[in-house]
Every structure is written in C-alpha cells, then in structure tokens.
Amino acid sequence: MTEGVLVSLREKFEQIYTRAADRKGGEAALESLLSTPLSAEVLATIGDDRWLAAFTQKVFQSGMSWKVVRSKWDGFESVFFGFDIEKLLLVPNEMWERKATDPAIIRHLGKVMTIPDNASMIHSAAKTHGSFAAMVAAWPSEDIIGLWRYLKSKGKRLGGNTGPYTLRVMGKDTFILSQDVEAYLRSTGIIDGGRDTQRSLAGAQAAFNDWQQESGRPLCQISQIIAFSGGDNRI
The missing domain is CATH 1.10.1670 (Endonuclease Iii, domain 2)
Structure with missing residues (x-):
C-alpha cells in the first residue's frame, strides 16, 4: 500500500x-x-518504586483476572519490600525462587523474575537521567513508540500493550x-x-x-x- x-x-x-x-x-x-x-513536572516526581510496582502489576494482570491481582496487591508490596529498587537489587537468586512460592502473592516464578530485571532497567535509567520518572517525563510524545521500544528491549515482559498500558496508568501521555x-x-x-x-x-x-x-x-x-x-x- x-x-x-x-x-x-x-x-x-x-x-x-x-x-x-x-x-x-x-x-x-x-x-x-x-x-x-499528568504534566511532565508532576510525572517526574513519581518514585522509581512506584514505577516498578506498576510494571509488576501489569505483568501479573496479563492473562489473569485484574480483580484477583488487585486483591493480592498488599501481599506483593510486603513480600517485595515496597518495590524498593536498592533492596531488590541485593536479593540473591535463591531468595527470588522462595519469594515466588509465598502464598501472600500470586505464585508464578516467570512473572516474579521480571521484578529484578525491571528493577535493573529502572536503576540504569535513573543513573543516567536522575530518575526513571524524569526519563519518562522528558520523552517526546511525537516518538512515544520509541519509549515503547525502550521498555520492550530494556525491560522484561513489557512488550505488546503491557508497557503502554502501564504508561497510561501512571499518567504518561500515550x-x-x-x-x-x-x-x-x-x-x-x-x-x-x-x-x-x-x-x-x-x-x-x-x-x-x-x-x-x-x-x-x-x-x-x-x-x-x-x-x-x-x-x-x-x-
């Protein structure tokens, strides 16, 4: 065509x-x-822990009941240290496997293992831009698909509509x-x-x-x- x-x-x-x-x-x-x-100014103030929490929630909601994921969310926050990036980057592999069996969360090892990968992505962006939120806030809307590509290539299970839906929920225009x-x-x-x-x-x-x-x-x-x-x- x-x-x-x-x-x-x-x-x-x-x-x-x-x-x-x-x-x-x-x-x-x-x-x-x-x-x-949200305005770029407000968006840039969102903590990196909230971005990791949002990505994790959307990953778990993919193929699952959103209501079930939300009902378990307090457990996720507790088991994963409030999604504190620095703490999660120190968690050894064997502990991730134990966390994936915790009854307080939805037990799915593959999805749990996206958390350290996406924590690393956020941490890397923060080192360059000051925070992950600052990078997202500054990303031009006329190339929003470039941000989608970034999430897909740098993160884990953030391709398809998972990354874009998370951006929308967090207030980034997409x-x-x-x-x-x-x-x-x-x-x-x-x-x-x-x-x-x-x-x-x-x-x-x-x-x-x-x-x-x-x-x-x-x-x-x-x-x-x-x-x-x-x-x-x-x-």
Whole structure:
C-alpha cells in the first residue's frame, strides 16, 4: 500500500470525534469518559518504586483476572519490600525462587523474575537521567513508540500493550493499540501488517501526530475517541 493511499483513507479528527460523540450520547458524555495525562513536572516526581510496582502489576494482570491481582496487591508490596529498587537489587537468586512460592502473592516464578530485571532497567535509567520518572517525563510524545521500544528491549515482559498500558496508568501521555484502535487503523489503511512491526508502529505514530496537531488533544484522548468511534461500545 502506497503512502498516497494511506493519506487518502485517513479521516480528519473532527469526523472521528463527531462519530464518537454520536455513539456515546453527545459531546458532554464523551468528554466525561476521557483521561487526562499528568504534566511532565508532576510525572517526574513519581518514585522509581512506584514505577516498578506498576510494571509488576501489569505483568501479573496479563492473562489473569485484574480483580484477583488487585486483591493480592498488599501481599506483593510486603513480600517485595515496597518495590524498593536498592533492596531488590541485593536479593540473591535463591531468595527470588522462595519469594515466588509465598502464598501472600500470586505464585508464578516467570512473572516474579521480571521484578529484578525491571528493577535493573529502572536503576540504569535513573543513573543516567536522575530518575526513571524524569526519563519518562522528558520523552517526546511525537516518538512515544520509541519509549515503547525502550521498555520492550530494556525491560522484561513489557512488550505488546503491557508497557503502554502501564504508561497510561501512571499518567504518561500515550496512545494504546487496543483492539478497537487497531481495527480502525487497519480499516483506514494506516497499518496493514503485523501490529508490532516497526512499519505499523511508525504509521500509527505518524497518524496520531497529525491528529494531535489538528485537535490539540493529548494522545490518550485521541486514542480513546478513536476507540469510542467504532467497535462494540455504543451507549
């Protein structure tokens, strides 16, 4: 598919917004559903322990009941020292294996072992940028897929939507390639290959950058409005 075809199939954001508002019962109803990202200044103040906790929660929620993970979360905080990076980096391998069998948490060795790897990623970024949060806060929205790549390559089990969803939860402005958003991007020819290929991600980023310039909205709201404009989510 050529560049010209991709452009010709792309809707103006106003059209997408109007359709989403119609489906959700009007503009006021639609606006009430939208997220607001944190400012870079506020985002940069989040402790590195909270980032590790958030990544760990999303890793465990992948393929599991989110309600079950949340119900066990106090146990996770206790077993893993409140996700204190410095303490966790000192834990020997045999202790990680014992922690993975603790009944206070969800016992899954593979997912537990993402904690030291992601602690190392956060610690490394903090040494360069002052804190992991400072790096995330400074990352430009026009290359948010670059931050996705960083999490996938430097961290453990943070590929797919796990990394992006964690960023969204923590307040970093990002779009999400949810099922509804991916379906829309395919229907308009913006992506036409594997969802996570560099070609598809670059095409999605370019489209979101254009919509952001057109609308003045954050990426997260554009992503949500696209999702609400189609799929099985009428009022």
